[in-house]
Every structure is written in C-alpha cells, then in structure tokens.
Amino acid sequence: MKKFFVAALSVLIVMSLAFSASAAGIMYIITPSTSNPFFGTEQRVGAAKVRALGYEPKCFSHDDDAAKQLELFEAAIADKAVAIICDNAGADASIEAIKKANAANIPVFLIDREINESGLAIVQIVADNAQGAAAIAEKWVEAMDYKGEYAELLGRESDTNCQVRSQNYHSVIDEYPDFKMVAQQTANWDQTEAYSKTEAILQAHPEIKGIISGNDTMACGAAQACIDAKRPDIKIIGLDGSDDAAGYIAKGQMVGTALQQIAKITEMAIEQADEYIRTGKKPATEKQLVPCIAITKDNVANLSQFVYTEK
Amino acid sequence: MKGKIIAVIIAIALIVFVAKSAKVIDKGTEGQYTGVVAFDAGASSQSDWDKISSQITGSAQEISALNLNELGAGKAVKFRGVVNEFSSKANGKKKSITVTPENYSGNAQFIVQLGSIYTGTSIRDVQTVKGFGDFTNQTEWSQYAKALNSQLDKEVVAPLNIDENIKGKNITITGTATSSGNQVTITPVAIVIE
Numbered sequence: 001m002k003k004f005f006v007a008a009l010s011v012l013i014v015m016s017l018a019f020s021a022s023a024a025g026i027m028y029i030i031t032p033s034t035s036n037p038f039f040g041t042e043q044r045v046g047a048a049k050v051r052a053l054g055y056e057p058k059c060f061s062h063d064d065d066a067a068k069q070l071e072l073f074e075a076a077i078a079d080k081a082v083a084i085i086c087d088n089a090g091a092d093a094s095i096e097a098i099k100k101a102n103a104a105n106i107p108v109f110l111i112d113r114e115i116n117e118s119g120l121a122i123v124q125i126v127a128d129n130a131q132g133a134a135a136i137a138e139k140w141v142e143a144m145d146y147k148g149e150y151a152e153l154l155g156r157e158s159d160t161n162c163q164v165r166s167q168n169y170h171s172v173i174d175e176y177p178d179f180k181m182v183a184q185q186t187a188n189w190d191q192t193e194a195y196s197k198t199e200a201i202l203q204a205h206p207e208i209k210g211i212i213s214g215n216d217t218m219a220c221g222a223a224q225a226c227i228d229a230k231r232p233d234i235k236i237i238g239l240d241g242s243d244d245a246a247g248y249i250a251k252g253q254m255v256g257t258a259l260q261q262i263a264k265i266t267e268m269a270i271e272q273a274d275e276y277i278r279t280g281k282k283p284a285t286e287k288q289l290v291p292c293i294a295i296t297k298d299n300v301a302n303l304s305q306f307v308y309t310e311k
Numbered sequence: 312m313k314g315k316i317i318a319v320i321i322a323i324a325l326i327v328f329v330a331k332s333a334k335v336i337d338k339g340t341e342g343q344y345t346g347v348v349a350f351d352a353g354a355s356s357q358s359d360w361d362k363i364s365s366q367i368t369g370s371a372q373e374i375s376a377l378n379l380n381e382l383g384a385g386k387a388v389k390f391r392g393v394v395n396e397f398s399s400k401a402n403g404k405k406k407s408i409t410v411t412p413e414n415y416s417g418n419a420q421f422i423v424q425l426g427s428i429y430t431g432t433s434i435r436d437v438q439t440v441k442g443f444g445d446f447t448n449q450t451e452w453s454q455y456a457k458a459l460n461s462q463l464d465k466e467v468v469a470p471l472n473i474d475e476n477i478k479g480k481n482i483t484i485t486g487t488a489t490s491s492g493n494q495v496t497i498t499p500v501a502i503v504i505e
Binding site: 126128129130131134135138141145146147164167168171175176177178285287289291298299 | 384400401402404405428430431432443444448449450452453454456457491492
C-alpha cells in the first residue's frame with residue numbers, strides 16, 4: 001500500500017514538472033468584441049501563436065469599455081501573467097490599466113490601436129492606415145479614369161482613424177482637378193447606416209460615379225445599396241480587408257480595399273513578447289507600422305480571414 | 312456699499328494688469344513660444360533630397376540581376392534600355408514610359424513614372440535618411456512620401472520636358488522599383504536620355 005502511494009506521488013510530481021515545463025506562463029490577449037471578425041482574428045491567431053511558443057493563452061474582450069478592460073488587466077495581474085497583448089479600449093482611457101500592469105511587472109504589447117503616451121507599452125504595432133488609404137485611393141482614381149463626381153462616407157468623426165483615412169484618400173484624389181466631391185456624410189462605421197445614406201445620396205446626386213468609404217463595413221452597405229438601386233457603375237472602395245468586402249470585390253461590385261494585416265501584427269507582438277520574456281531585450285522601436293496591402297480583383301483570391309497568402 | 316466699490320476697483324485693476332502684461336502673439340509665430348512647430352513635409356523633403364538621391368544612386372543594383380518577385384516595399388535599381396511607349400493620362404498629370412532593360416529576357420513590363428503625379432511610396436520606403444520614428448504620426452509620414460515624390464518631379468523629371476519624341480531612344484534610369492503581378496513600376500531619381 002505504502003509503495004502504491006509513493007508510486008502515485010512520484011507520478012504526480014513528474015506530471016506537474018512536465019506541465020510547468022510545457023507552459024512558460026500565461027499570456028493574456030485582450031481585444032474589442034469578437035462579433036467583429038477583425039478582432040476575432042486577433043484572438044484566434046494570437047492564441048495559436050502563444051501556444052506554439054509554449055505559453056498558455058487566455059483571451060477576453062473588453063467590448064470597448066475601459067472599466068471592463070481595467071478589470072481584465074487586474075485579472076491578468078492576479079493570474080501572474082507573463083505578458084498582456086492588447087487591442088486597447090481608448091487612447092487615453094487605457095493608460096491607467098497599462099500603468100497598473102507595469103507596476104506589477106507585467107509587460108504590455110499593444111496591437112492595432114495606439115495610445116497617447118509612449119514609454120508605457122513595450123511596443124505599439126499598428127497598421128499604416130495613412131499608407132493603406134493612399135494605396136487604395138490610387139487604384140480608385142485609376143478605376144475612375146482620373147475624373148468624375150463622387151461621395152464620401154466617413155466613419156465616426158471623433159476617431160483618429162476616420163480622420164487619417166479621409167485625409168489620405170484626399171491626399172491622392174485632390175491632386176487631380178477633375179474630381180468633384182458632391183456629398184460627404186458620416187455613417188459611423190455602420191453597414192445599415194451606410195446603406196440608407198447611400199440610397200439617399202444616389203437619389204440626390206444620380207450623377208456620381210464613385211463612393212469612397214472609411215471602412216469595409218460601410219463600403220459593403222454602400223455596395224449593396226448600389227446593387228439594389230441598379231447602379232453597378234458606381235466605383236466603391238473601403239479599408240480593412242474583410243471577407244465580406246472581398247466577396248464584393250471578387251464580383252466586381254467594389255473596386256478594392258486595403259488590408260490591415262492584423263494576423264501579422266498580432267504574431268509580431270507575440271514574438272516580441274516572447275523575446276522580451278526570454279532575454280529582457282526590448283525591441284529597438286516602440287511604435288512599429290505594418291504596411292497595408294491594396295486589394296483589388298487582381299489579388300483578392302489571396303485574402304481570407306485578414307490573412308494575405310501569395311499563391 | 313464700500314465693499315462693492317473695492318471689488319469693482321480690484322476688478323478694474325486686474326483687467327488692466329492682464330491687458331498690459333499679456334503679450335499678443337502674431338498668428339503663425341506660436342511655435343517660437345511653444346516650441347511646437349507645424350510640420351512642413353515640403354521643407355523637410357527639400358533639405359533631405361540630395362542625401363536621399365545619392366543614397367539610392369549609390370545602392371542601386373542592375374535590375375536584370377534581381378528577383379522581381381522580391382522587390383517588396385521597393386528596391387534601388389538601375390538599368391539602360393530602349394523606350395517602347397510613351398503614355399499620358401489625366402490631362403498630362405500621369406505620364407509614363409515603358410522600357411525594355413538590356414540583358415533582361417523575362418516577360419515583365421517595366422513602367423517608369425514621369426509625373427507630375429506619382430503613385431506609391433517607394434522612394435520614402437527605400438531611403439534610410441529618415442524613418443517613421445522621426446515623424447509625429449502616420450499622416451506626417453505619408454505626407455513625407457508625397458513631398459519626396461514632388462521633389463523628384465521638380466529636380467529630376469519636369470526639367471526634361473519628356474514627350475512622345477522619347478519613343479525609340481536609349482535611356483538610363485536609376486530609381487526605386489516595386490512589382491505587382493508582372494508589372495514593375497519604377498520611380499526615377501536620375502534619368503539620362505541618349
């Protein structure tokens with residue numbers, strides 16, 4: 001009997017040793033709501049990468065609520081997480097949570113969205129929205145044959161990305177004197193709102209030839225409105241690289257989008273977190289920009305779930 | 312009553328004090344006081360141009376020796392070749408030529424942008440004189456790419472007044488190249504027409 005206990009105990013010890021060797025610690029992945037597939041990709045790709053590097057992933061959504069985000073950071077601290085990978089809930093509102101993690105010696109790696117302070121997170125890796133907007137606008141001016149009347153659907157006007165994308169669309173389009181913007185309205189990043197705004201714009205300005213949109217969700221709403229209004233001639237662009245947009249692009253119902261390489265960004269953050277945990281070395285630069293890829297019907301087949309694979 | 316009079320006197324004294332001591336700053340000179348100077352991509356690109364141009368010229372490789380599928384965000388290239396076509400679109404704002412480089416036997420098409428509007432950011436992305444970290448945000452970094460393109464038009468391309476008479480001539484190009492499908496787009500930093 002005694003022998004049995006000793007044997008059982010030693011099996012337990014060996015098992016627990018093996019377990020602690022296989023998990024080099026817990027990494028938290030905290031993102032906005034995964035009802036948006038973009039953020040779903042962050043958690044899906046992130047969890048796989050974390051596991052591949054020998055850590056245990058724990059994924060949560062803060063639903064763009066800074067208070068909830070703070071609770072999740074506190075949970076990570078209580079869990080003695082080795083790192084937090086976060087797509088944050090606000091450029092100012094997130095600073096408190098990150099400072100708390102730092103006080104508990106937990107390094108924070110930010111993806112997708114920047115915060116308004118440097119020196120707190122180890123890295124801030126974001127998609128180059130300015131370059132992406134300009135790159136797809138270049139495809140659009142070509143598709144428009146460098147002239148014509150058009151409308152713009154803006155995102156939520158208080159968001160930095162709304163301004164960055166719009167400015168950079170215009171940095172390309174406004175160079176050509178034969179373009180004329182006849183309507184510019186916000187649809188708050190929303191598909192349904194974009195649909196109804198597009199319907200109204202098509203009635204008020206039937207002469208338009210194109211629509212530029214601050215994201216894919218709105219671009220898809222606009223594309224559907226144009227299909228329903230029997231206006232297949234309208235040239236539409238968006239930005240994000242969603243599978244919905246890819247569907248419209250493949251059918252020629254949208255000119256294109258710019259893919260924010262969120263899978264690549266997430267993997268980069270986790271690789272740099274692993275490097276930091278193992279060696280204590282910080283990456284050379286905190287703010288890192290990952291270029292967007294312009295997607296048109298020529299390369300849309302390479303796009304799936306925010307991952308671009310050259311075939 | 313007495314208190315009210317004193318209050319009024321104090322208020323007037325305060326107003327006079329503030330008015331006399333406050334300095335009115337002329338519009339556009341705020342930066343001299345706050346240290347925050349409005350970003351001017353044009354000025355920045357003008358002062359950097361010589362360095363960038365010689366850096367790209369110095370590192371340029373023969374295009375026929377490169378794997379054209381691995382140009383990425385851009386590579387510094389050079390080649391000599393014959394001009395096949397001249398194209399002008401958007402009321403002359405998008406001019407370009409197609410060139411067949413010497414010693415090249417593949418089926419890629421080489422298009423050299425001749426402005427006045429240039430697409431892409433390959434000049435900015437190939438040079439290392441300035442990096443993203445030298446700029447406040449994405450928009451300034453994006454404006455810098457555009458400003459470099461305008462600078463190359465002013466310094467290199469516009470003075471040559473290239474038109475369709477260039478067809479058939481031999482030409483030597485140094486610049487940055489990107490590829491998409493089998494089309495290679497070159498943004499020139501030096502052009503020699505023979």
